[in-house]
Amino acid sequence: MRHxxxxxxxxxxxxxVPGWTLTAGHGTRTGREIACHDSFxxxxxxxxxxxxxxxxxxxxxxxxxxxxxxxxxxxxxxxxWEGQ
Numbered sequence: 001m002r003h004x005x006x007x008x009x010x011x012x013x014x015x016x017v018p019g020w021t022l023t024a025g026h027g028t029r030t031g032r033e034i035a036c037h038d039s040f041x042x043x044x045x046x047x048x049x050x051x052x053x054x055x056x057x058x059x060x061x062x063x064x065x066x067x068x069x070x071x072x073x074x075x076x077x078x079x080x081w082e083g084q
Contacts, residue, residue, distance in 0.1 A: 006034075006063060008055050009080040013038060020051045022058060034058060048081075055083065 013019035019038040040050035063083030070078045
């Protein structure tokens, strides 16, 4: 059984509120938003670990997360984590 792709993306979830968006489906543009949450911790590594644990809890199982970076230009890139 193949599980659908789950994407965890950092970014602004409201005006001046950094956080995480969890989507299901293929890609952040075509995926269905499942949930969002404001940042968990000021430290980036701890924030990422907490966000992944939060997403695992929503999905109901521990996922394997892989970092994906979309480079749009020399100065612009977008990072997200894909879990399967």
